[in-house]
Amino acid sequence: MPSQERLTRWLIGGPPWLYLLLLFVAPTLIMVAASFGWPGAEGGLAPLLLRDAQGLHFDLTLDNYTDLAATTLYAWLFLKSLAYAVVVTLCCLILAYPLALTIAKSPKRWRNALLLLVILPFWSNFLVRIYAWMIILGPQAGLSRLVNGVLAWLHLEPVSLLFSPFAVLIGLIYVHLPFMILPLYANLEKHDPALLDAARDLGAKPWQCFWQITFPLSRPGVIAGAILVFIPALGAFAVPDILGGTSGIMIGNVIKMQFLEARDWPFGSALSIVMTILVLALTAAAAWAARRAGGRIYD
Amino acid sequence: MPLLDIRNASRWFGELGAVQGVSLQIEAGEFFTLLGPSGCGKTTLLRLIAGFEPLDQGQIFLGERDMSSFPPEARPIHTVFQSYALFPHMSVAENIGFPLRMRSVSKSEIQTRVQAALDEVKLPQMASRYPDALSGGQRQRVAIARALIDQPEILLLDEPLAALDLKLREQMRVELIKLQQEVGITFVYVTHDQSEALALSHRIAVMNEGKVIQVDVPDKIYEFPLNRFVADFIGNCNLIDAEVAVIDGARVQLSAKGLGTVSAQLEQPVQIGQAGVLALRPEKLRFAIDHTPDENYFSGKIRHQLYLGDVTRYMVELDEGLTLQVLLPNTSGGRSFDIGDSVQLAWHDTAGRFLNA
Numbered sequence: 001m002p003s004q005e006r007l008t009r010w011l012i013g014g015p016p017w018l019y020l021l022l023l024f025v026a027p028t029l030i031m032v033a034a035s036f037g038w039p040g041a042e043g044g045l046a047p048l049l050l051r052d053a054q055g056l057h058f059d060l061t062l063d064n065y066t067d068l069a070a071t072t073l074y075a076w077l078f079l080k081s082l083a084y085a086v087v088v089t090l091c092c093l094i095l096a097y098p099l100a101l102t103i104a105k106s107p108k109r110w111r112n113a114l115l116l117l118v119i120l121p122f123w124s125n126f127l128v129r130i131y132a133w134m135i136i137l138g139p140q141a142g143l144s145r146l147v148n149g150v151l152a153w154l155h156l157e158p159v160s161l162l163f164s165p166f167a168v169l170i171g172l173i174y175v176h177l178p179f180m181i182l183p184l185y186a187n188l189e190k191h192d193p194a195l196l197d198a199a200r201d202l203g204a205k206p207w208q209c210f211w212q213i214t215f216p217l218s219r220p221g222v223i224a225g226a227i228l229v230f231i232p233a234l235g236a237f238a239v240p241d242i243l244g245g246t247s248g249i250m251i252g253n254v255i256k257m258q259f260l261e262a263r264d265w266p267f268g269s270a271l272s273i274v275m276t277i278l279v280l281a282l283t284a285a286a287a288w289a290a291r292r293a294g295g296r297i298y299d
Numbered sequence: 300m301p302l303l304d305i306r307n308a309s310r311w312f313g314e315l316g317a318v319q320g321v322s323l324q325i326e327a328g329e330f331f332t333l334l335g336p337s338g339c340g341k342t343t344l345l346r347l348i349a350g351f352e353p354l355d356q357g358q359i360f361l362g363e364r365d366m367s368s369f370p371p372e373a374r375p376i377h378t379v380f381q382s383y384a385l386f387p388h389m390s391v392a393e394n395i396g397f398p399l400r401m402r403s404v405s406k407s408e409i410q411t412r413v414q415a416a417l418d419e420v421k422l423p424q425m426a427s428r429y430p431d432a433l434s435g436g437q438r439q440r441v442a443i444a445r446a447l448i449d450q451p452e453i454l455l456l457d458e459p460l461a462a463l464d465l466k467l468r469e470q471m472r473v474e475l476i477k478l479q480q481e482v483g484i485t486f487v488y489v490t491h492d493q494s495e496a497l498a499l500s501h502r503i504a505v506m507n508e509g510k511v512i513q514v515d516v517p518d519k520i521y522e523f524p525l526n527r528f529v530a531d532f533i534g535n536c537n538l539i540d541a542e543v544a545v546i547d548g549a550r551v552q553l554s555a556k557g558l559g560t561v562s563a564q565l566e567q568p569v570q571i572g573q574a575g576v577l578a579l580r581p582e583k584l585r586f587a588i589d590h591t592p593d594e595n596y597f598s599g600k601i602r603h604q605l606y607l608g609d610v611t612r613y614m615v616e617l618d619e620g621l622t623l624q625v626l627l628p629n630t631s632g633g634r635s636f637d638i639g640d641s642v643q644l645a646w647h648d649t650a651g652r653f654l655n656a
Contacts, residue, residue: 192382194380200350200370
């Protein structure tokens with residue numbers, strides 16, 4: 001390879017690699033190391049390398065992981081977060097699919113305008129939008145009054161929509177919906193309409209066309225959307241923080257509390273690492289299952 | 300009673316009349332071709348028959364049943380698409396078995412019938428392949444096998460040979476004719492390729508601008524085109540503006556522009572002074588040193604020639620000013636004529652057709 005070409009390649013490829021190395025790989029390794037450390041006397045992290053009577057040596061512990069394994073609360077929170085993420089992913093899929101299909105089948109000149117509507121919420125701040133939900137779900141808002149009015153009519157106890165698992169799920173679905181719509185649309189838009197004509201022609205009813213042709217061909221889009229929704233939903237902390245109250249707490253909130261409030265960085269790191277491994281294992285399992293079930297994936 | 304009876308069918312796309320008042324009767328077992336230039340409405344007519352497009356006017360009967368309002372899946376009609384439209388996520392066997400699966404045929408029966416269909420189209424080893432691993436010709440065979448497996452009453456073919464290379468296309472023509480004879484199913488074939496239409500069809504409907512211009516057997520379409528458009532679209536033709544001068548029984552004397560007086564066979568009733576066009580196929584002309592009384596005879600010079608191997612196409616400029624195409628087989632070795640040679644042209648009175656413009 002001529003040296004000039006090699007230089008060009010480094011100049012183009014170098015910065016992103018450097019970026020990932022400094023801001024992703026290095027912090028992750030620091031977290032791994034910290035998860036085996038002790039908390040500092042006044043919070044934070046005690047030095048991992050110690051010099052004392054025995055000379056220079058590592059001062060490491062497995063306590064963080066054994067504590068984590070011994071406390072059922074954490075296992076329960078992991079499970080709960082997992083369940084929330086699954087529900088959010090499924091709800092997003094069910095809501096996003098018809099939307100993406102409608103956009104993909106609408107006349108070309110409409111499509112960009114409709115896509116713009118999908119990403120329009122990104123133009124305002126994430127926290128502002130979550131606070132807006134606080135108002136919508138608040139006890140004084142119409143929705144709460146309506147629900148509690150119906151409950152009172154049925155002689156049932158009033159409920160609080162806000163500060164509940166329900167509010168967390170609504171918030172998470174709302175925030176992640178565009179991340180499901182966009183990959184689904186990108187996939188559905190490429191489908192050859194002749195395939196649907198052919199299926200109808202060969203005897204398929206409209207719903208059979210969907211389950212035999214459209215849905216199987218959209219599987220790469222479904223998988224991409226599910227990953228884009230599931231992973232951030234699993235680690236969410238801002239939405240449950242604002243909308244969840246005590247009953248809507250998720251594992252992300254606990255990790256955040258360990259770092260910011262309890263200031264037990266090693267334990268927070270251990271929780272983070274466990275969650276990262278969980279996500280990787282689940283994604284790998286899903287990819288393996290998809291390959292086994294379908295054999296081939298089309299784009 | 301015709302198998303397929305299209306009665307005054309119309310389909311409009313906004314201001315554009317893609318199909319305008321088309322009526323056609325297609326008999327059972329026929330190989331029927333819709334032929335026309337692109338945009339003539341032949342594909343829209345095919346989509347009307349399949350049920351992909353709604354009729355704006357008219358009816359389509361299959362036997363005694365009015366199918367006009369049936370959805371595509373309810374019509375015993377299958378289509379072979381130009382792109383073949385094989386399902387990319389299904390194997391060859393799954394593709395071919397699709398119509399049977401939609402009709403809830405048992406798994407074991409599907410398997411035997413798919414295997415038989417694969418043998419039929421000479422792809423017995425391809426059952427588990429996927430469409431992207433097949434050649435163009437193989438894909439087409441799979442598309443045809445898929446469309447024939449549950450024995451439709453009519454098979455529609457939308458330019459199925461257009462995507463294949465020349466050699467394969469000619470080979471597939473023969474196979475299509477054999478296939479149609481074997482299965483005995485009515486084929487409705489859409490093409491813009493006139494030689495394909497002439498070679499394959501029992502009957503041809505020539506279409507232009509949403510209307511059917513002429514329906515007839517291939518040799519009638521070629522020999523007796525109804526008007527200038529058909530004569531021009533099918534094969535090569537010398538088209539000469541002419542006017543009726545003398546009517547003499549079955550013959551007619553024409554006064555042709557750049558040619559003078561010529562005689563031609565009378566096909567339709569005409570009147571003296573009627574303007575039209577004289578259609579003269581290039582292969583009906585010959586270079587002659589002498590001529591019979593019932594032949595037209597002109598002299599001129601060869602201006603261009605195209606040597607095509609089996610035949611040579613000459614452009615002869617007549618002394619009267621008109622240039623005519625002449626097509627002659629290369630019977631002797633080497634070239635017999637050269638550019639600039641003086642030649643005499645002769646053609647029989649029955650070779651020329653006087654058509655409406």
